[in-house]
Amino acid sequence: MGSTIAPDRILHEMADLWVSLGKQGEGETGVLRACSMTLVVAAEESDDEQAIGETLAALMPEHPSRAIVIRFRAEDRRALSARVFAQCWMPFGHRQQICCEQIEVTASDASLPDLAAVVLPLKVPDLPVVLWCRSPRVFRLAAFPLLSAIAQKVVLDSNAFGAPAAALQELSALVAAESLADFSWTRLTRWRELIAQIFENKAQLANLPRVSEIAITYSSPTPTASAYYMAAWLVDGFQKAGVAVRVNFASTPGPAGRQINRIDLRGQNGESIASVGLVEGQAAEIRVGELTSRAVLPPLTDYALMREELSIPGRDPVFERALAGAARLALS
Amino acid sequence: MSLENPFQDPLRFERRVPECAMVIFGAHGDLTKRKLLPALYRLAYERRLDAGFAVLGISRTPMSDDQFREKMCDSVKQFLEDSPFDADVWTAFAQGLFYMPGDIDDPGLYSALDARLKEIEAARHTGGNVLFYLSTQPSQYVPIAQGLGAANVGKSQGWRRIVIEKPFGHDLASARELSDQLHKAFEESEVYRIDHYLGKETVQNILAFRFGNGIFEPLWNRRYVNHVQITAAESIGVEGRGAYYQEAGSLRDMIQNHLSQVMATIAMEPSATFRPNSVRDERSKLLRSIRIMRPEEVLQNTVAGQYGPAHIGGEDVPGFRQEPGVKPDAQTNTYAAVTFFVDNWRWAGVPFYLRSGKRLPKRVTEIAIQFNAAPLAIFHGDEVNTAPNLLILRIQPEEGISLKFLSKRPGSGMQLRPVSMDFNYGSSFGERSPTAYETLLLDAIIGDATLYTRQDMVEASWNVVDAIQHVWDATKFEFPNYAAGTWGPKAADEMLARRGHVWRQP
Numbered sequence: 001m002g003s004t005i006a007p008d009r010i011l012h013e014m015a016d017l018w019v020s021l022g023k024q025g026e027g028e029t030g031v032l033r034a035c036s037m038t039l040v041v042a043a044e045e046s047d048d049e050q051a052i053g054e055t056l057a058a059l060m061p062e063h064p065s066r067a068i069v070i071r072f073r074a075e076d077r078r079a080l081s082a083r084v085f086a087q088c089w090m091p092f093g094h095r096q097q098i099c100c101e102q103i104e105v106t107a108s109d110a111s112l113p114d115l116a117a118v119v120l121p122l123k124v125p126d127l128p129v130v131l132w133c134r135s136p137r138v139f140r141l142a143a144f145p146l147l148s149a150i151a152q153k154v155v156l157d158s159n160a161f162g163a164p165a166a167a168l169q170e171l172s173a174l175v176a177a178e179s180l181a182d183f184s185w186t187r188l189t190r191w192r193e194l195i196a197q198i199f200e201n202k203a204q205l206a207n208l209p210r211v212s213e214i215a216i217t218y219s220s221p222t223p224t225a226s227a228y229y230m231a232a233w234l235v236d237g238f239q240k241a242g243v244a245v246r247v248n249f250a251s252t253p254g255p256a257g258r259q260i261n262r263i264d265l266r267g268q269n270g271e272s273i274a275s276v277g278l279v280e281g282q283a284a285e286i287r288v289g290e291l292t293s294r295a296v297l298p299p300l301t302d303y304a305l306m307r308e309e310l311s312i313p314g315r316d317p318v319f320e321r322a323l324a325g326a327a328r329l330a331l332s
Numbered sequence: 333m334s335l336e337n338p339f340q341d342p343l344r345f346e347r348r349v350p351e352c353a354m355v356i357f358g359a360h361g362d363l364t365k366r367k368l369l370p371a372l373y374r375l376a377y378e379r380r381l382d383a384g385f386a387v388l389g390i391s392r393t394p395m396s397d398d399q400f401r402e403k404m405c406d407s408v409k410q411f412l413e414d415s416p417f418d419a420d421v422w423t424a425f426a427q428g429l430f431y432m433p434g435d436i437d438d439p440g441l442y443s444a445l446d447a448r449l450k451e452i453e454a455a456r457h458t459g460g461n462v463l464f465y466l467s468t469q470p471s472q473y474v475p476i477a478q479g480l481g482a483a484n485v486g487k488s489q490g491w492r493r494i495v496i497e498k499p500f501g502h503d504l505a506s507a508r509e510l511s512d513q514l515h516k517a518f519e520e521s522e523v524y525r526i527d528h529y530l531g532k533e534t535v536q537n538i539l540a541f542r543f544g545n546g547i548f549e550p551l552w553n554r555r556y557v558n559h560v561q562i563t564a565a566e567s568i569g570v571e572g573r574g575a576y577y578q579e580a581g582s583l584r585d586m587i588q589n590h591l592s593q594v595m596a597t598i599a600m601e602p603s604a605t606f607r608p609n610s611v612r613d614e615r616s617k618l619l620r621s622i623r624i625m626r627p628e629e630v631l632q633n634t635v636a637g638q639y640g641p642a643h644i645g646g647e648d649v650p651g652f653r654q655e656p657g658v659k660p661d662a663q664t665n666t667y668a669a670v671t672f673f674v675d676n677w678r679w680a681g682v683p684f685y686l687r688s689g690k691r692l693p694k695r696v697t698e699i700a701i702q703f704n705a706a707p708l709a710i711f712h713g714d715e716v717n718t719a720p721n722l723l724i725l726r727i728q729p730e731e732g733i734s735l736k737f738l739s740k741r742p743g744s745g746m747q748l749r750p751v752s753m754d755f756n757y758g759s760s761f762g763e764r765s766p767t768a769y770e771t772l773l774l775d776a777i778i779g780d781a782t783l784y785t786r787q788d789m790v791e792a793s794w795n796v797v798d799a800i801q802h803v804w805d806a807t808k809f810e811f812p813n814y815a816a817g818t819w820g821p822k823a824a825d826e827m828l829a830r831r832g833h834v835w836r837q838p
Contacts (some may be wrong), residue, residue, distance in 0.1 A: 189341075189344050189345075190379070192339065192341065192344075192345075193341075193344075193345045193346070193379060194379060195339055196337060196339035196340055196341065196345060197349070197379065197382065197383070198383065199337045199338075199339055200337055200348055200349060200350060200351070200382060201350075201351040201382050201383070201384060201457055201459065202350075202351070202459050203351070203457035203459065204457065205337060208338075233339075234339075236338075237338040237339045238338070240338035241338045279420070280420075283418070283420050283421070285424075286383055288383050288384075289457075290455075291383050291384050291427075291456060291457070292383075292424060292427070293376075293383040293424040293425070293427075294418075294420045294421045294423070294424040295377075295379040295421065296377060296379075296418055296421055308344065312343055312344070316343055316344075318341045318343065318344075
């Protein structure tokens with residue numbers, strides 16, 4: 001690994017890359033460059049390179065970006081290296097038509113303070129910068145704020161942070177300064193939408209004050225970050241409607257990999273007012289009184305989660321309120 | 333307590349969908365099987381419908397609820413586009429499917445319908461909201477509306493809306509008559525005239541493209557646009573609809589509604605807001621600005637065509653007059669091309685060429701906006717060097733947008749070549765686009781009429797088309813005048829050639 005990288009050289013290599021792509025696309029079609037943002041990915045060197053590449057490739061058609069993937073090695077020696085290549089896809093007609101640039105940087109932890117000066121000139125002018133930090137260890141490095149300061153949005157997954165309560169405290173402390181996103185929250189969107197849709201029905205909305213208890217179940221031994229988020233969001237919603245509710249967390253057997261198995265909204269005497277629960281595979285069953293319906297929950301891949309977050313360029317006030325509430329609940 | 337749903341999150345959730353029941357007249361028909369039920373199932377699959385959403389199908393065929401559910405299950409499996417079928421989602425969705433056999437001319441049907449709707453409302457909490465969908469012959473629109481009105485069906489605390497399919501009359505007078513009859517039972521704001529072209533993603537994207545971007549609108553006028561071509565070509569013939577089509581023809585079937593609505597979307601002024609009536613007001617104004625041809629102008633600015641037999645791909649293809657149910661001397665236009673001018677400051681003098689036909693070489697619908705050439709041709713050479721800038725908005729089969737411009741060919745010398753910048757819905761956005769019926773049904777349930785046609789728009793386009801149709805009705809055409817599998821009559825090329833233009837071959 002070389003010890004330094006020069007942004008000018010990378011930019012020059014990228015220019016050469018476009019020339020060579022243009023030659024490959026010789027003929028009537030040419031090659032087009034598309035870009036709507038700079039997407040910086042901070043990952044461990046040991047992180048699955050292929051999985052990251054596939055996720056970025058899947059994101060590119062909808063969110064074409066200059067991707068800068070920084071792979072960190074836990075090392076005290078200052079070391080940086082970089083290479084550039086392109087992600088291309090064929091919209092139709094099976095011609096190579098649209099390409100996005102990708103820069104891969106390998107860095108030691110010790111060189112993190114130098115990275116901001118590298119990324120800054122590499123970001124695409126006039127377009128937003130999103131930083132996707134896949135490593136809690138990197139996120140906790142003292143110099144990480146130098147990197148995150150370049151980004152308009154920082155995306156994390158508190159699920160990888162270990163103890164949810166501590167992770168929520170950590171994020172909650174940052175949210176005032178940073179526009180944050182947490183995959184543990186993003187995973188809840190379809191669940192939340194199902195619950196919100198129950199109360200779009202006026203007859204069910206009228207039942208809302210009857211709810212006095214929220215029960216959230218999950219497979220892990222202790223509440224997950226998603227369970228805290230869900231509870232905080234529900235409590236906030238009921239509070240807006242002037243309804244006080246208590247929250248019960250419970251661990252039950254359920255499919256692996258899901259942060260929540262079931263949500264029950266119950267009345268004073270324990271009667272069910274509404275529930276949403278996983279049934280099998282990707283399906284959720286929604287019960288409202290006598291009515292039962294089913295919905296297919298899409299798989300929660302990194303691509304799906306990132307795609308949702310990239311669609312929200314600015315701050316997300318609903319998330320920020322839920323994060324504050326979840327951090328409080330986790331402490332209590 | 334606030335009556336607002338406190339759990340909404342507009343940043344992340346789809347649009348809010350109210351509870352309702354949908355009554356489909358003609359529930360055993362092709363449209364219900366091929367389009368409506370697959371679209372509704374897909375909305376349920378996407379979690380877009382209220383859990384209590386119900387469909388009550390009505391037709392003459394005796395059937396139980398369960399038999400209806402079975403038939404609809406088969407149809408959904410057969411006609412679902414680009415989407416998996418999930419048995420569990422279907423089972424839950426099918427619990428909300430009901431059926432009532434009945435004769436629309438029988439007043440008893442409507443009182444029975446009202447009672448059945450009340451039962452459904454109690455069981456499924458549909459809030460008294462009812463969407464009536466008339467998937468029937470147009471001649472049945474008025475009797476159904478009258479029946480619903482006389483029995484006050486669905487008139488309770490909720491809303492009532494009625495969706496009708498084209499044709500909205502066969503001329504201006506009949507369109508007004510239909511509207512007057514509908515208005516006896518429904519307010520105009522409750523009448524949703526569906527034009528599935530307007531539900532296509534690209535047609536909606538025209539609004540985003542024009543009014544969401546600052547760079548195109550300054551070019552969108554007579555100073556920069558040379559002409560506009562709107563093409564809706566079908567490769568198939570009348571496919572067993574010969575008897576109906578014989579009375580309609582391409583001018584009435586396509587240009588009066590779909591293509592003139594598309595043209596209005598392309599050429600309308602920006603609306604002050606994106607509220608339904610604001611957008612529809614602008615569309616309506618544009619339609620009223622289309623110059624109505626004087627009788628002596630019609631044959632110069634329009635071309636009627638009818639396909640003759642041909643041999644395509646090793647197969648004999650019948651001419652229109654050889655199709656079942658068609659008279660051997662039918663004067664029906666299976667192809668229509670027109671040149672419209674818009675009498676306003678933005679578009680004065682810019683021709684809008686609209687063409688639609690059956691048995692053309694391929695199925696394609698697109699809008700091509702040709703810009704003026706650079707004012708001074710400094711790059712001499714072959715005609716490629718002067719190829720015009722084109723903006724192509726493709727509506728089907730691959731929805732998307734392309735911009736063609738000239739670029740220098742690498743190497744010495746100044747040779748130019750056209751290049752294309754393409755945006756394609758299917759591949760640019762990783763997931764499937766909703767079908768037009770999914771979009772439009774959801775809009776009707778939500779009460780968003782932006783993409784629906786209002787009566788004044790219908791009347792404005794009939795005004796324009798009637799002037800042509802009257803002359804065509806009085807003309808004896810030498811049909812057939814184009815062979816199946818070709819791009820239409822030679823006269824259509826000549827119509828453009830008179831202004832120095834050429835049809836684009838999509």
